[in-house]
Every structure is written in structure tokens, then in C-alpha cells.
Amino acid sequence: MQEMATHAIEFRDVSYGIDGTQVLSNLSLQVARGETLVLLGRSGSGKTTTLKLVNRLVSPTSGEVRVNGESNEKADVIRLRRHIGYVIQEVGLFPHFTVERNIRLVPQIEGWPEERIQSRVQELMQLVGLGTELAKRYPHQLSGGQRQRVGVARALAADPEILLMDEPFGALDPLTRDELQREFLSLQQRLHKTVVFVTHDLREALRLGSRIALMEAGKLVTVLAPSEFLKSEDPWAAAYVRAFGNGTESLQKRGTT
Amino acid sequence: MNVVRFMLHNHTQVLELTLEHLWLVGLSTAFAMLIGIPLGIVIAHRPGLNRPVLTSANIIQTIPSLALFGFLLPVPWLGARSDRLAILALTLYALLPIIRNTFTGIRGVDPAVMEAGRGMGLTESQLLFQVELPLAVSVILSGVRVALVISVGLATIAAAIGAGGLGEFIFRGLAMVDNRVILAGAIPAAILALIADTGVGWLERLLRAR
Numbered sequence: 001m002q003e004m005a006t007h008a009i010e011f012r013d014v015s016y017g018i019d020g021t022q023v024l025s026n027l028s029l030q031v032a033r034g035e036t037l038v039l040l041g042r043s044g045s046g047k048t049t050t051l052k053l054v055n056r057l058v059s060p061t062s063g064e065v066r067v068n069g070e071s072n073e074k075a076d077v078i079r080l081r082r083h084i085g086y087v088i089q090e091v092g093l094f095p096h097f098t099v100e101r102n103i104r105l106v107p108q109i110e111g112w113p114e115e116r117i118q119s120r121v122q123e124l125m126q127l128v129g130l131g132t133e134l135a136k137r138y139p140h141q142l143s144g145g146q147r148q149r150v151g152v153a154r155a156l157a158a159d160p161e162i163l164l165m166d167e168p169f170g171a172l173d174p175l176t177r178d179e180l181q182r183e184f185l186s187l188q189q190r191l192h193k194t195v196v197f198v199t200h201d202l203r204e205a206l207r208l209g210s211r212i213a214l215m216e217a218g219k220l221v222t223v224l225a226p227s228e229f230l231k232s233e234d235p236w237a238a239a240y241v242r243a244f245g246n247g248t249e250s251l252q253k254r255g256t257t
Numbered sequence: 258m259n260v261v262r263f264m265l266h267n268h269t270q271v272l273e274l275t276l277e278h279l280w281l282v283g284l285s286t287a288f289a290m291l292i293g294i295p296l297g298i299v300i301a302h303r304p305g306l307n308r309p310v311l312t313s314a315n316i317i318q319t320i321p322s323l324a325l326f327g328f329l330l331p332v333p334w335l336g337a338r339s340d341r342l343a344i345l346a347l348t349l350y351a352l353l354p355i356i357r358n359t360f361t362g363i364r365g366v367d368p369a370v371m372e373a374g375r376g377m378g379l380t381e382s383q384l385l386f387q388v389e390l391p392l393a394v395s396v397i398l399s400g401v402r403v404a405l406v407i408s409v410g411l412a413t414i415a416a417a418i419g420a421g422g423l424g425e426f427i428f429r430g431l432a433m434v435d436n437r438v439i440l441a442g443a444i445p446a447a448i449l450a451l452i453a454d455t456g457v458g459w460l461e462r463l464l465r466a467r
Contacts, residue, residue, distance in 0.1 A: 055376055081378030092373025096391050105387075106377055154377070164376075 006069035008033045008162060008194035009054055014063035016049055023049050024218045027063070033161075036188060036195040038209035040202065040240070046218040047198045051164050054196060055084045067162070082106055085155030085163040085193075089170045091147045093139040099125075099150050100135040106158045124153040129183060145176035156191075163195045169204065181207055202244045206230075214240070260444065263437045271426075275445050278422035281340065281415060282408045282449070285347030289404055293352050294397065297359025298385065307360060314353040322346065322411050326418045343412065343420035350411055351404035358400025362393030395465040402457040409450040413442065423449075 009031040016024040024046045031037045039047035052058040053065050056077050065072050072080055093102050100121055107117045125132060128149040139147055148168060155163060169177045181204060188195065188208075199205055205212045206226045214221040214229075214237055221236045230241055264271050300307040320328075325346050329335055335342045366389050374384050390397075416424025426442025 057372070057376055078378045078380055081376060083378075084376075086373065086376035088369060088373055088376070090367075090369035090373075092367070092369040092371075094370060094374070094388060095367070105379075109379070109383065151373075 007031060007066070008068060009196065010066040010069075011050070011053070012064045012066065014053060014060045014065060016046075016053065016058060017061050022218055024053075024060075027220050029213060029220060029223065031194060031196060032210075033194050034192040035210040036197055036208055038205040038212045039196065039198045039215060040200065040205045040209075040212050041215035042200055044217075045215040047215050048166055050215070051166055051196055051198050054162070054164055055081045055086060082110060082158060083160050083162070085157075085160040087148075087151045087155045087163070087165045087168045089167040091139075091151040093147060093150055093154070095139050098136050098138055099130070099142070102139070102150055103154045103157055105154070110158055120157065124156055127156070127187065128153045143176075144172050145180060148172065148180060152187075156193075161194055163193045165195060165197045167198055167200070170199070170201075177204075184208060202229075202240050260437050260440045264441050264444075267441065271441060271445060274421065274423050274425055274442070275449070278409070278412055278424075278446065278449065281343055281347060281412045281420065281422050282405065282453075285344045285412075286351050286401065286405055286408055288344070288348040289351035289355050290401060292348070293355030293400075294359050296352075297356045297397075298363060298389075300356070301360045301363035301389075311353075311357060311360070314356050317349050318353045322350070322414050323417060325349070326414065330418060339415070339418045339420040342418060343415035343422075347408050347411060347415070351408055354400040354403040354407070355397070356400075358403075359393065359397050362396030362400075363389050365396065366392045395461045398457055398461040398464065402454060402461065405453040405457060406450050409446055409453060413446055 007030040011027045011029045014024060014027045015022070027046075027050065029037075029050075039050055041047045049058055053060055054067065054072070056065075056072055059073070067075070067080065067084070094105070097105070103121050103124055104117050107120060112120070121135070122132065125135065130146065130149050130153065134142065134146065139150070142150065151168065155165075169180050172180065185208065197205075197208060206229065209226055211223055211225055212229050213223045214234070216236050222232070222234050224232055224234075224237065229237055232238060232241075296310060300310050326342065329342045329346060332342075335345060370388060370392075371384065374388050379387070412422050413424035413427055415422055416428050423442040423446045427439050430436065430438030430440070430442065
């Protein structure tokens with residue numbers, strides 16, 4: 001029970017710098033079990049670095065990142081990563097593996113029995129809405145949306161508690177993005193994973209996030225629930241709302257003139 | 258036609274020299290792969306090393322082959338048998354295309370694929386054997402193909418130091434001012450080069466990752 005009480009992920013005063021540039025300064029943030037925390041910010045705000053600190057693709061210069069209450073510097077890095085799903089914008093599917101081999105890779109190197117792997121692959125393909133006829137295809141034979149679905153299925157393969165998603169829908173056309181966002185929500189209702197989701201799209205953040213952590217120039221500006229975000233008086237949050245609001249307003253203006 | 262008649266008449270010797278030639282080329286290319294591929298992998302992962310290694314291989318490549326054979330002749334163990342010496346020299350020449358292509362092939366793997374693999378918890382050796390090498394294999398093989406074709410040609414010069422091979426006919430023909438004899442060495446060598454080129458080219462396409 002004590003373990004359940006701790007946060008899934010906790011950043012304790014984390015800073016990260018490389019070659020004299022401070023990428024992240026004194027970040028403190030907790031991610032609760034089962035929530036979708038969105039890291040919102042523009043390019044270079046440090047949101048991707050924050051994400052990579054969790055699975056130790058990046059190690060902090062100072063401070064500490066805890067996963068399930070344990071410092072992730074102490075954990076075995078390979079084991080740590082195999083228990084955290086990771087989805088990136090470029091998907092990064094192995095181009096020489098079929099869809100099926102891409103999905104089954106982690107269970108396979110984790111030594112699952114063959115039958116369990118096979119049923120898991122089928123279950124996952126169904127879960128993310130991929131027809132079984134796609135199992136033998138190669139990534140280059142898929143559409144962008146299908147590739148991203150495979151990426152999600154692959155990340156979920158070993159049933160990790162935590163899922164890290166770095167602008168997973170950023171490169172998709174608006175219709176496919178909308179579809180995948182909707183599916184993400186229904187998936188999350190069933191699975192209750194702890195998700196850290198990076199995006200620069202406020203609409204996506206409002207739609208998917210339990211909470212939104214706004215970042216700017218390597219600092220955490222504020223953490224707000226989506227409903228609070230629109231009303232927030234924080235200058236950065238307000239600037240974001242204005243930038244996205246303007247898009248729709250100008251469209252309306254165009255319609256009236 | 259005279260050439261064909263000459264070759265038919267001396268077919269045992271043609272065959273013998275061709276086999277010698279194959280031995281020189283095959284063994285030296287195998288050594289060059291054994292050294293060059295691991296070295297290429299290492300320098301692809303250690304950015305500081307690629308320049309010195311590639312530069313050294315480049316410099317070796319610029320030494321005229323006849324001079325290199327000559328330089329190595331007084332070396333004790335090597336000089337004792339000219340085929341050892343020829344194999345060493347041919348190995349050195351074959352290194353550059355193999356190292357360079359291994360390096361290029363591995364560097365050419367999409368960084369997003371590597372990052373996804375690392376993020377999923379693949380170990381460095383799993384990344385190498387399951388991702389980098391399969392994706393780089395066709396580029397590496399095209400380096401081997403270049404090395405083989407160069408070697409087949411260079412190995413003819415090995416006859417100058419008495420290492421045998423099809424160069425024997427060529428040098429003999431030059432001395433005798435007899436084109437038939439020169440061609441009896443040059444034609445099989447050209448055929449060997451073509452076979453090596455198409456054979457490895459076929460393997461390359463077969464193993465090309467999608």
C-alpha cells in the first residue's frame with residue numbers, strides 16, 4: 001500500500017545542461033499514477049528533455065528523477081526502459097522488421113513464451129485498431145497513421161505502467177490526428193497508464209491531459225488542469241491561449257467580411 | 258582465337274594460376290573483412306576515431322602497389338614466402354573500402370530508429386546486431402565488392418614478387434612480347450572480377466533491408 005501512495009514519476013529539483021547551455025533549470029514536478037500529464041511548450045522549452053529524463057536517455061546534471069518512488073539512477077537502465085513505453089514523433093519503427101516483429105521485440109527479448117507473445121501481439125493490434133492482415137507488412141508499406149498505431153502497440157507490448165509520448169501525433173494530417181487522439185482517450189479510459197505526453201499544440205493538451213505542465217526556456221511555468229488553463233492569468237498561459245484563439249477568431253473574421 | 262587455343266593448350270596451368278589468384282584475393286579479402294568491419298563499427302560509435310583511422314587507410318591506399326610489395330620484401334617472416342607478403346599487401350589495400358562503407362552504413366541508420374530502440378531498452382549489442390548491422394549490411398557488402406574487384410586487379414602485380422596468380426602470364430607475356438600470353442592472364446582475371454562483382458551485388462540485393 002505504501003508504494004501505491006507514492007507518485008509514479010517525481011522530478012526533484014532537476015537541472016540539465018550540456019556544453020554550457022542550461023536546458024532545464026530546477027524542475028520539480030510529480031506525475032500521479034494513472035494520469036495523463038501533458039508537457040506543453042514551444043521548441044527548445046525543455047519538454048522533450050524532461051521526457052527523456054524519465055527513461056534515462058538523458059541523465060540530470062543535478063537533482064533526481066524518481067520512478068515508482070525509486071531513484072532511476074539506481075535502477076538497471078535496461079530494465080527501467082523495458083518497463084516504460086516510449087513513443088516518438090518519427091515513430092522509429094525498425095524498417096527491416098515486419099509490423100509483428102516490431103511489436104513483439106520487447107516481449108521476445110524479455111523471454112516470454114511464444115504462445116503468450118503471439119496472443120499479446122494479436123491483442124495489441126486489435127487494441128490500437130490495426131487489422132491482422134497488416135501483421136506481415138513492413139513499415140514503409142503503411143500510412144503515417146498506421147505507423148503511429150504500430151508505435152503505440154510496440155510501446156504497450158510488455159504492458160508497462162508508464163508511457164512516454166513525444167509529440168506522437170505531430171506529423172499526422174489533422175483528420176488522422178483527430179482520430180488517433182480520440183482513440184488515445186478511449187484507450188486510456190480502459191488502461192489507466194501513467195502517461196507523460198509532450199506537445200506544442202494547446203488543443204491537443206486540453207483534449208488529452210489530466211493536467212498541463214507549461215514549460216518555457218527550460219523552466220516549469222505552471223501546472224494547471226485543462227479547465228483552469230483557459231482562465232489562467234499566468235502571462236505565458238494567457239499568451240498560449242491567445243495564440244491559439246487568434247487562429248479561430250481570424251477565421252471567423254474572414255467569414256464575416 | 259589464338260588466345261583461346263593457347264589457353265586450351267595450357268589449361269592446367271590456367272586453372273592452377275586462377276586458383277592461386279583466387280587464394281590470394283579470397284584470403285586477403287577475408288582478412289580485410291575481419292579487421293575492417295569491426296574497425297568500421299568502432300569508429301562509427303567513437304566520433305573522435307573516425308578521422309585518424311580513415312586517413313591512415315587512405316594513406317595506405319595511395320602507396321603504389323609495386324612499391325609496397327618491394328618495401329615488405331625485406332621483412333623477415335613475410336619476405337620468406339612471397340604469397341604471405343602478397344596477402345598482407347592486398348589486405349591493406351582492401352581495408353579502406355570496407356572500413357569506410359561499414360562506417361557510412363552504420364552512420365546512415367536513422368537516428369530515430371536508434372533512439373526508439375534505446376528507449377525500448379535494447380542493450381548496445383542488441384542494437385548492433387538486430388538494428389545497425391542488418392540495416393547497414395548492403396552498404397557494407399558494396400564495400401566488400403569494391404575491395405574484391407580492386408584485389409583481383411592488384412593481385413596480378415603480386416606475380417612480380419613471385420607470389421603466383423594470373424599475373425604470371427601477364428608478366429611472362431610482357432617479357433616475351435606475346436599478346437596471347439598476356440591475354441591468357443588478363444581474360445581470366447577480368448572474368449573473376451566480373452563474377453565477384455555480380456555475385457556480391459546479388460547478395461547485396463538479397464540482404465538489403467527494406
